[in-house]
Amino acid sequence: MVHLNNFPKTLWCGAKVVALTLLSLSLVACENKGMSDLEGYAQQILARKSRKIAPLPEIKPYEVYAYRSGDAKDPFQPFFTQEPEQLQQAKSGGLQPDFNRNREELELFPLDSLRMVGTIEQGGESWGIIQSSDSSVHRVQIDNYMGRNHGKIINIQEDSIELVEIAPDGLGGWVERSASLALVE
Numbered sequence: 001m002v003h004l005n006n007f008p009k010t011l012w013c014g015a016k017v018v019a020l021t022l023l024s025l026s027l028v029a030c031e032n033k034g035m036s037d038l039e040g041y042a043q044q045i046l047a048r049k050s051r052k053i054a055p056l057p058e059i060k061p062y063e064v065y066a067y068r069s070g071d072a073k074d075p076f077q078p079f080f081t082q083e084p085e086q087l088q089q090a091k092s093g094g095l096q097p098d099f100n101r102n103r104e105e106l107e108l109f110p111l112d113s114l115r116m117v118g119t120i121e122q123g124g125e126s127w128g129i130i131q132s133s134d135s136s137v138h139r140v141q142i143d144n145y146m147g148r149n150h151g152k153i154i155n156i157q158e159d160s161i162e163l164v165e166i167a168p169d170g171l172g173g174w175v176e177r178s179a180s181l182a183l184v185e
Contacts, residue, residue, distance in 0.1 A: 096174045097150040097166045104145045106130060106138055111147030111165075116181040119158055126156040130181070151179060159183045 106114065113133040120127040120139070130138045130146065140146060140161070144153050149165040156162075161181045169175040 095166065095176060106132065106140065106144070106146035107148060107150075109133055109147070111149070111151060111179060111181070114146060114181060115184045116161055117184060119156060119183075128153070128156045128161045128181075130161075147179070 109132050115131045116128055117131045117137070118129040120129060125141060128140045130140055132138060140153055140156075142153050142156060145151060146153065146163070147165060149167040151163040151165040153161060153163045160183060163179050163181075165177050165179050166174050167177060
């Protein structure tokens with residue numbers, strides 16, 4: 001590292017002279033030459049002829065429209081209307097499941113996911129033993145429900161459980177069909 005104290009005084013004085021010379025030359029370069037060139041350009045622009053600006057287009061006034069339905073269809077009503085419940089019942093012969101009864105636990109599972117694993121007879125009544133898809137075991141008797149199609153148990157035998165389902169027919173009505181679960185060994 002070079003210290004300034006090591007420089008001889010003559011070199012130090014020479015550096016000062018060079019710096020002052022450069023500073024004075026840079027100030028001479030900033031001499032005011034006037035603003036005659038800027039004033040001439042401004043006069044040239046002002047001497048040009050101005051062009052007419054096209055007028056803004058005329059804005060049409062907004063026309064107020066009041067919707068009067070009269071005999072027209074209400075736009076907020078559904079396009080298709082559902083048939084009345086009486087007509088649906090007439091189509092299916094009045095057959096439909098009881099929607100007001102409490103659903104039983106085995107109605108949460110599809111019928112094909114349930115397995116009959118045995119029977120029990122107690123006090124003169126037959127009970128079916130059913131295993132659901134979540135591996136829990138349930139006891140059922142006649143008039144219990146199981147499966148997703150409102151399947152009501154009508155008979156329990158040693159090797160099967162018979163039931164009657166009320167399923168949708170795809171046309172807005174209901175159809176009754178028989179089903180059964182066989183004993184799985």
